[in-house]
Amino acid sequence: AQKITQTQPGMFVQEKEAVTLDCTYDTSDPSYGLFWYKQPSSGEMIFLIYQGSYDQQNATEGRYSLNFQKARKSANLVISASQLGDSAMYFCAMREKWVTGGGNKLTFGTGTQLKVEL
């Protein structure tokens, strides 16, 4: 069963507008974490934002915020005031409980390709 689902293969947004990228997840572990990464066409993966399952507030990092709805098991990324440089592939990932040695094994979604237009 797929643990991380990103249902939008592609999205368009106009410059300066806000956009929401969807991510739903499935886990029975009460302790988990959700990460968002950006991958520009150059290929490198850039960490954007993290939300822990016990965090009381939604995570924010500059123009990025996470709309975390625990009961719905969703962790949508909101980008405010879109810029041309935001055009990229965006991946949602979930940290599972990893007993061996501790740590943060991630399961990734299939990604959403965002295109920002003038």
Place this chain on the structure above:
Amino acid sequence: DVKVTQSSRYLVKRTGEKVFLECVQDMDHENMFWYRQDPGLGLRLIYFSYDVKMKEKGDIPEGYSVSREKKERFSLILESASTNQTSMYLCASSFRQSNQPQHFGDGTRLSIL
């Protein structure tokens, strides 16, 4: 800044060859990871390591092996390359704590002919 360096950006090999992909990190991270990325499939974990000489299978380990002789270096080995291993390979590293992000290298685009 965290630096994860992969030895090659592009690599072309022939079917049946033994292929080595090298990854080095400079942040004293305990954890290191190898993924492959294919269109429509996202990133899939091949192997990971949480300490020197320790390794664990990920979701798609078949046809691959790894080596971690030093903390900063994690190697991915294709024992006998096949055309279905043509892909983008990404290395990542992180601290052990569960809320720490993984930091990625620039990737190696591997073509098996």
